[in-house]
Amino acid sequence: MAGKTALVGVYEYLDEVVATLQTLKGENIAVADVYSPTRSDEVRETLGLSELSGAKFFTLTGAVVGILTGLFLVWYTASQWHFIVGGKPPIPWVPSVIPAFEFLILIAVFFNLAGMLIKNRMPRLRIPAHFDPRFTQDRFGIVVQCAEEEREKVRRIFEKSGAEEVRQVEG
Numbered sequence: 043m044a045g046k047t048a049l050v051g052v053y054e055y056l057d058e059v060v061a062t063l064q065t066l067k068g069e070n071i072a073v074a075d076v077y078s079p080t081r082s083d084e085v086r087e088t089l090g091l092s093e094l095s096g097a098k099f100f101t102l103t104g105a106v107v108g109i110l111t112g113l114f115l116v117w118y119t120a121s122q123w124h125f126i127v128g129g130k131p132p133i134p135w136v137p138s139v140i141p142a143f144e145f146l147i148l149i150a151v152f153f154n155l156a157g158m159l160i161k162n163r164m165p166r167l168r169i170p171a172h173f174d175p176r177f178t179q180d181r182f183g184i185v186v187q188c189a190e191e192e193r194e195k196v197r198r199i200f201e202k203s204g205a206e207e208v209r210q211v212e213g
Contacts, residue, residue, distance in 0.1 A: 049128050050184070050207075051183065053182040054182070059085060062203040066186065069195070096161050097161050104150035105152025199206040
């Protein structure tokens with residue numbers, strides 16, 4: 043994003059943040075990031091974000107892979123050892139349920155963990171330049187990437203809506 047700077051507005055109250063987001067949305071200005079010390083459904087609704095995180099699809103995929111792995115392990119082992127089964131099926135179905143279930147849990151947990159890390163963009167190896175430690179304590183932050191011609195317009199919106207501080211960050 044060459045030539046773009048970020049304006050960061052620091053707010054004390056959630057109502058001011060929601061009002062600012064609605065104003066920015068009305069002006070067709072894209073919001074890059076919103077920081078909040080707690081979960082806020084109002085911010086999520088204002089930005090039009092869905093409730094689905096996507097991590098559950100990783101878990102479902104891991105569960106299916108786990109079941110197939112458990113069944114494959116049982117079937118492969120039974121076919122390799124050539125046990126004399128005395129008229130019973132050479133690949134047992136009922137005892138296959140236990141390893142399939144155990145592998146389901148094991149692999150689904152690992153896929154879930156990987157999904158959460160991927161969806162949360164973790165680990166973040168460097169902190170963004172616009173991040174302020176107050177955002178994790180008691181303040182809210184709105185980050186808008188804007189070109190030079192929009193900078194004053196966004197600054198006025200931030201100040202008019204009650205921002206405690208508006209600062210410019212390069213990059």
